[in-house]
Every structure is written in structure tokens, then in C-alpha cells.
Amino acid sequence: MPEHIPQEPGEFAGRTALVTGAGQGIGAAVATALAARGAHVVATDRDAHGIDELAAAARDTSHRITPRVMDVTDPTAVTTVIADIVRDHGALDLLVNVAGILRTAPVAELTDADWADTFAVNTTGVFHTSRAAAAHMTARGSGCIVTVASNAAGIPRTGMAAYAASKAAATMFTKCLGLEIARSGVRCNVVAPGSTDTAMQRALWPEGQSEAPAAVIAGDPETYRTGIPLGRIADPQDIAEAVVFLASDRARHITLQELYVDGGATLR
Template sequence: MPEHIPQEPGEFAGRTALVTGAGQGIGAAVATALAARGAHVVATDRDAHGIDELAAASRGTAGQVTPRVMDVTDPTAVATVIGDVVRDHDSLDLLVNVAGILRTAPVAELTDADWADTFAVNTTGVFHTSRAAAAHMTARGSGCIVTVASNAAGIPRTGMAAYAASKAAATMFTKCLGLEIARSGVRCNVVAPGSTDTAMQRSLWTDDEAPQRVIAGDPETYRTGIPLGRIAAPEDIAEAVVFLASDRARHITLQELYVDGGATLR
């Protein structure tokens, strides 16, 4: 008979997950979705306010959210937090890399600081967390890493060279890591969102008509619209992460799942 693969609300019961960038937006949605399914989520962010609110809101769910301040650009801090998680919970079953920043400008106007800061968080931060988590997971012989990148990693965007390049690098890093550690039983996948209703997305909007322009597309910037006719909610991205993190996806690794309403026409 086929093996039973759990799909119940408590499918992550007994598992420990660490989510970066959990103070708002997609990170908060991912942490909430995992806790609702029974995971003990260590919600990290460099700002305590959002993760403290998240932990308070999660009380009464099937799982638990523990807030922990962590800056992904600091390798010592990352190693300390992940070491503490393993010590306190005996395992780290799941890492979700969500922390990210956006600096927009034409390439000719990008500053060195914009470029360095973008890569420090979006790429090097993923390296720091994934390296530390993978060392534990491979020793245990199980685990899962999901990196939330962007559809901008797979299609050129005007004014977004630093962001797109950093997300493309994080995507390929995650796949290479996944190849190296697959025989240890650890899976690594990527979720690539399109336009999603987050603070980052809203920072690009200049008026009330901006969301409709995103959906319609803009030929002047060579940008297609969104065929499904809507901007994603953070929960849409979180559900894709939860699937790839679950045993339902136990034979999926090195993959990149676009969740963009068809915007990249892939």
C-alpha cells in the first residue's frame, strides 16, 4: 500500500522551523501558516516589533511562534541563533529564507551602497542562514530549505538590476546547495513571487491607480501584466512555501516555483 503522506492541519507538529524576515509581509504569512499547521516557528527579523506582534497573535494556534531578533547579514549572529534553536529544540527541520530589501534605480544611478546592501541581505544573508542550517540538517539526515526569491530573478526589470541580480544569485545558490546535500536527505527549493501586496510592493506605488497599472502591465518599461488579473496576497506565497516544505513535496528538490499569476509567461 502507498505510504501515508500527512496533509492534516497539524502536518508540521513536532517540527521546528526558522523563518527570516518574519516581521511583516510574506515572512509573517509564512510563519503564521506554519504555526497554524503545528510547527514551532522561530520568527526572526532585525526589528523586534513585528515578530513580537506575530508571536502574540499566534497564541492559541496549533503551533507556536518564538520571536528572535537576528540580522541575516551578520554571520556570527546567524550561527548563534541557529545554534540556540538546535540546542533548545533538538532539531531544525525547516529554514525559510524570506528577508529581503529593495533598492530601485537605473543602473547608472545605483550607488555602491545600494548594490552592496542589496546583496548583503538578499544573497549573502541566504548564504549565512543556509550554510548554518544545512550543517545541522545534513548531520541529521533530513531537513528542508526554501528560499523566497522573486520572478525578477528570471526576467529583466528596468530599475531593478540590483534586486533582480541578488535574487538570481540567491536562487542559483539554493539550487547548488540542494544538489550538494541531496544525498543527505535535505531538500532545497525556491519560491519566486511576482507582485505581492506587501510594504515593499506598496513602496513602489505613487497613487491609488498603481495596483491596476501593475495588473495591466506597462509596455514602456517592457513589463507584462498579470494574466490572472490580481496582485498576490502574502498568503498565496506562504501556501506555496508550505507545500514545498511539507512531506507532500518529499520528492521535490532543486526546483523554482513561480507564484506570479502568470506575469512572466512561463
């Protein structure tokens, strides 16, 4: 008989997950989805407000979400949080890298600070968390790391050079890490969202323009941007479901992969 592979809703029961950037948007959706399937989620963000609200909402259910302020650009803070998780819960089973920022400008107008800040969070932050988590996971011979990058990592975007480059770097870093630690039983994968209804996406829309979502779906030849073939902007839950699958035992033979969740926008 084939070995049984656990399914939802309790497929992550007994496991501990760390989700960065969990204060809003995709990070909050990932934290909620993992907790709903039985994981004890440590939800981190550099701002306490969003993760405190997330944990408060979970208290009304049987879900377990513990908020923890953490700045992924601070390696000491990251190491401390992960050490605390291992001490308090016995293990760190899952890491989901979601924390990210977006600074838009043509390259000629992009400042040194914008470039450095973008890479500090989107790339170096992934390095800090993944390095610390991988050290624990490889020692115990199991674990899973999922990095939420962007479809911009695989297709040029005007005005988004820093963001696209930082996400491309985080993507290749995650794959290289996954190759190095695969024999230890640790899997590393990437989810690459397209346009998703988050605060980051809405910040790109002209204020007061109710037509903005339709324009995103239609695309823009002037900026060489294709539309979205499926005809909708993603919900954060759409991205969370992809993350949950890759983190689950249903994906136990999948590593070093990059899953685009963009409604076909990059035509891949």
C-alpha cells in the same frame, strides 16, 4: 499499500522551523501558515516590533511562534540563533529564507551602497542562514530549505538591476546547495513570487494613486513589463501556501526546483 503522507492541519507537528524576515508581509504569512499546521516557528527579523506582534497574536491560539531578533547579514548572529534552536528544540527541520530589501534605480544612478546592501541581505544573508542550517540538517540526514526569491530573478526589470541580480544569485545558490546535500536527505527549493501586496510592493506605487494596483495588473510597455494574466496581485498567503507545500512531505521528492507564483506574469 502506499506510504501515508501527512496532510494539514497538523502535518508539521513536532517540527521546528526558522523563518527569516518574518516581521511583515510574506515572512509573516509563512510563519503563520507553518505554525497553523503544527510547526514551532522561530520568527526572526532585525526589527523586534513585527515579530513580537506576530508572537503575541499566536498566543491567542494554539500556535507556537517564538520571536528572535536576528540580522541575516551577521554570520555570528545567524550561527548563534541556529545553535540555540538546536539546543532548545533538538533539531531545526525547516528553514525559510524570506528576508529581503529592495533598492530601485537605473544602473547609471545605482550607488555602491545600494548594490552592496541589497546583496548583503538578499544573497549573502541566504548564504549565512542556509550554510548554518545545512550543516545541522545534513548531520542528522533530514531537513528542508526554501528560499523566497522573485520572478525578477528570471526576467529583466528596468530600475531593479540590484534586486533582480541578488535574487538570481540567491536562486542559483539554493539550487547548488540542494545538489550538494541531496544525498544527505535534505531538500532545497525556491519560490519566486511576482507582485504581491506587501509594504515593499506598495512602496513602488505613486503616493495617493488608487489606480496603482490596476496599473500593475495591466503592465507597462514603456518599461517592458508584462501584466498579470490572472488579473490580480498576490496576497502574501498565496506565496506562503507555495512555501508550505514545498516544505511538506507532500513534496518529499521535489528538490532543486523553482516555483513561480506570479499569476502568469513572466509567461513561464
